[in-house]
Amino acid sequence: MRFHHKLSYASLTLFSGWLRSLSEAERDRLGIRLARVAYSLLGLRKKDSLKNISIAFPEKSDGDRQVILKKTYSFFAQMFLQFLSIPKSYKLIDIDVEGQELLNRSLAKGKGIILATGHFGKWEIMSAWLGYSGYPCVAVALRQKNRGADIFFREFRENTGMRMIFRKSSLKHMHRVLKENKILILGSDQDAKKRGVFVNFFNTPSSTPKGVARFHLQTGSDMFFITCHVKQNGIYKIHIQPIVPEGESTVESITQAYTTLLEEKVREFPEQYFWFHRRWKTKPPIVL
Numbered sequence: 001m002r003f004h005h006k007l008s009y010a011s012l013t014l015f016s017g018w019l020r021s022l023s024e025a026e027r028d029r030l031g032i033r034l035a036r037v038a039y040s041l042l043g044l045r046k047k048d049s050l051k052n053i054s055i056a057f058p059e060k061s062d063g064d065r066q067v068i069l070k071k072t073y074s075f076f077a078q079m080f081l082q083f084l085s086i087p088k089s090y091k092l093i094d095i096d097v098e099g100q101e102l103l104n105r106s107l108a109k110g111k112g113i114i115l116a117t118g119h120f121g122k123w124e125i126m127s128a129w130l131g132y133s134g135y136p137c138v139a140v141a142l143r144q145k146n147r148g149a150d151i152f153f154r155e156f157r158e159n160t161g162m163r164m165i166f167r168k169s170s171l172k173h174m175h176r177v178l179k180e181n182k183i184l185i186l187g188s189d190q191d192a193k194k195r196g197v198f199v200n201f202f203n204t205p206s207s208t209p210k211g212v213a214r215f216h217l218q219t220g221s222d223m224f225f226i227t228c229h230v231k232q233n234g235i236y237k238i239h240i241q242p243i244v245p246e247g248e249s250t251v252e253s254i255t256q257a258y259t260t261l262l263e264e265k266v267r268e269f270p271e272q273y274f275w276f277h278r279r280w281k282t283k284p285p286i287v288l
Helices: 003-020 024-042 046-056 062-084 100-107 123-132 147-158 171-179 211-219 251-268
Strands: 095-098 113-117 137-141 163-166 183-187 197-200 205-208 222-230 236-242
Touching (some): 046 062, 062 123, 095 123, 100 113, 100 222, 113 211, 123 147, 123 183, 123 222, 123 236, 163 171, 171 183, 171 211, 183 211, 205 251, 211 222, 211 251, 222 251
Parallel strands (some): 095 236, 113 183
């Protein structure tokens, strides 16, 4: 491993240890300060984010969109620090779970489960809950370019009981997860370029990964959509919902079904969506 990769690993390890020494209030204040710096001084992805929010909410004023974006910066800065403070931070929160019985009944069938999710809410807390609850989960993730950071985040997540594989892993590996009656977790809301299927997300054609639909159609494994958001009273809500396509089950109808579920969540809690990704980068082909 190269020196700067080793340095990244060591720095993240030290930073995580220091964060766990802070109180919850101190950590939250740090998150707010980091968010202000990112928004006001660095302007990280601000232009792309505001464009995304304007596509999703054309009826809102520029001022309202700015408010959403500022809250988004704060939400994810605090989430990142909270994630790096696990397990201490996890023990401080109250979690309400809706739909857990769906997982239990489905695992009893012995065919594995496909869990679709998105970059919404407290997905790291959601993953930690699945791991700490003893569910046999394997999440498909994007490998970090920095090997030190990649190893750190993989080890950190796997300490909760979660297991990680990477997007470029063989499909046989992912099929094996389902054959072993485990839970395959797929983040399915980012731009999938020309490989994706176009479905409507906020009334806009959106290139979306096909993985959830393809695995279901090939294996017959049950599929659910899972999110974790923070309610106004501070309670964390994990919501597990069945993915029910309209009409015949096809790649497009299945993908549209869980994309619609995600949109419903984002409309209710827009500041908890990861607007920084260029979600509508890929345009649908022009039909002559």
